[in-house]
Amino acid sequence: MKISREDVLKVAALAHVELADAEVEMFRSQLDSILSYVAKLDELDTSAVEPMAQTLDSGSASSEGTPLRDDVVVPCAIREEALAAAPDPAPPYFRVPKVIER
């Protein structure tokens, strides 16, 4: 077994996702089969291989590169609209349950 019930609960807590009891066992067994499958990567010797995080070179000015823009501050005047999409806005803030006890 690749992953236990406790592992699922620990990872769900890290990810801030509440799982129902039935979901914990369903995910455990499904993730177990997925992790058993992806273990096939161990067949490959990658000790001399560089990891690839991105398929494009960054910062290059070549025709296929992704040059960085100049570091200039540009105003973004959508504060009211952004707050309007929030479930509990308190302009100019987003209100959340109290986190500081006095």
Place this chain on the structure above:
Amino acid sequence: MTAASNGGGEWTVASVAAALAAREISARELTREYYERIARRNAELNAYLALCPERAYAQADRVDALVAAGSALPPLAGVPIAIKDVFTMRGVPTTCGSRILEGYRPPYDATAVERLEAAGAILLGKTNCDEFAMGSSNENSAYGPVRNPVALDRVPGGSSGGSAAAVAAGLAVAALGTDTGGSVRQPGSFCGIPAMLPSYGRVSRYGLIAFASSLDRAAPFARNVRDIAAVLDAMAGRDALDSTSAAAAPPQSLAALDQPFRGVRIGVPLECFPAGMNAAVREKVEAGIAQLEQLGCTRVPVRLPHSEHAIAAYYIIATAEASSNLARYDGVRYGMRVPGATLMEMYQKTRGRGFGNEVKRRIVLGTYVLSSGYYDAYYLKAQKVRTLIARDFANAFAEVDLIVTPTSPVPAFKLGERSDDPLSMYLADIYTVTGSLAGITGISVPCGATTDGLPIGMQIYAPAFGEARLLHAAHAFEQARAKAQMN
């Protein structure tokens, strides 16, 4: 005036342009025609989640004003286009197929959306999709599955199933989807229409709500390759708002289509035609390759030796990136909130109830492969295998101009047939995730059907930024196939 003015066939970018110029139809009339079609068919197909007629008619009136003034028309003038519901559109409901974003109306347009509209397109509305683009059947939408217009008891593919179904059913001339591991190419093959994966960096991702940032691409569907080229050309190009959009020269793919096609070297990977594969898929893709040979192409056997490891690498990388990207849905800034006694409880309940099963499964898996003690074994390992897969393609493209494979190992399956087995659903992405990981460009083009009439797609790959070469070949293939069918 109705679509009958188009000779009984379906509208295309070219026929819309010609009809507008000849004043046979106005953009407003055409827009109304498409909304009428949607009103007739959408209850059955569930392809659209939201419509934006006010915006569409305002745009139609701008196009009609250009026609009235005798001005030159932009390349997509008056063309009705559907937008997958993972792109932001200012003021238009944008849910990503998720409960967690129900009711969200973004304050800005995605760059791809803005560019299509600037090119004259009429944006009809937002199309259904698997939640946060995670799925291969469109059954993971919180708003119900989409039905395949070719066979209503079957899935349209996913995750861009609504966009594919809309175009296949004539509810849009073209559509925007997103392709992370095959989410445009596979539904294109299932619904029998062309569907294209642009190179990574070719089209801005600004306003494309992120699933896996190193893999996500804005990607078009249309009824023919020429229209795909027109839509691609309109969207492509560097955008200061996406630091991963490339400063490459424009694809100019539309211009390439009218050059004579003299045939190129096509690589056929041995790994993509294993013993025991679906017989109809093998037969029709082989027939497609034979058709390309008749056009003067040379068939060259090539190897992609790490293909069998692509699914494993893909699902580690994609879920890791997703677990990070989806951290932003926490009930604070947009979408739904489930109250909790503490901030943490509010986060956990909002995410626990707002996300569906496939999204939670991928967040948990992605968090696991990034977590302390597992990062090197899973995530770093997968990134190294990604290098090997990209190298496989580089080696193959040293020998050939294009690579041909099936798009999907199977045609459209029945609704509910696979929804309980996530791993078997993932394994069906075998031909598409390789190109996603490598950052190259590809297209699925229809190449035939099963005896039951289910469409089969042939996938063609070209090196990154080789869209003109890719679409040139796909267009020549499409023309030759249409001609062969007429005879």
